[in-house]
Amino acid sequence: MVKIVKLILYKLRNGEYFQFMSDFKSLxxxxxxxxxxxxxxFADFDTALVKLDDELRVDKGSVLTxxxxxxxxxxDKVWRAIDMRIDATLLCxxxxxxxxAKRLRRVFDLYGDVRRISYNEETAALxxxxxxxxxEENNAFLATCGLGEWVNRLNSLNVAFKAKQNERDTELANKNSGNAKAVRIEIDPLYELMVERVNAMVSLNMQTPEIENFVKELNQKIETLENTLASREGRRNSNEEELPAAEVN
Incomplete structure (x- = not known):
């Protein structure tokens, strides 16, 4: 007898949670x-899911984004301009x-292409x-390559980005006030109750072929999410282990 497997709902991020519950609804x-x-x-579940969609749209809809x-x-443009200026100077x-330029290139290369990482990682790297x-030892090199003003501009933009990010986060926190979490608390018991009823029917051998297919498809989606959670947990643990070494650098 194949039952619906347990999914630890609280570990899901809002986007993952909403997508899974939408898939559950469709099935x-x-x-x-x-x-x-x-x-x-199901009627109560559907109503709560619409509420959650509205709450998540608030997050996505910030003008500050x-x-x-x-x-x-x-x-990113200024970073690229500095990168290209160093390369051009190496050719003169x-x-x-x-x-x-060689000295500046060595410094630049320590951080890689910061445009390809997350916002927070890029801000920290920059x-x-x-x-x-x-x-102090690099001031003369910047002056020689004519990069002093460009570096100042990059610094100003990085500071402005962090300030704007904080402003947006504050806006969303005040606007949302934890409502997405509150709606999830409404949805969880409804989902669990419906899952419990399906599993009870399976235990009593009352399932139909359609219910068996429902269980199979839902379990496949749960397995995919479990793999995502396991991968994320693995990365988190890896980052914790590597942190001391990163701090030394």
Missing amino acids: LEALGPQAIHSEAE EELQNIDNDR TITEEVEA SNLLGDLEQ
């Missing part, structure tokens, strides 16, 4: 809530400038990179 609609004697519970993206685009035949570039 149950295809089966028919009456097949598991859950018409009333577009402003944040624009600042990020600007800082003025020994002093080439040597200065803060560290700028800290290195602004050390």
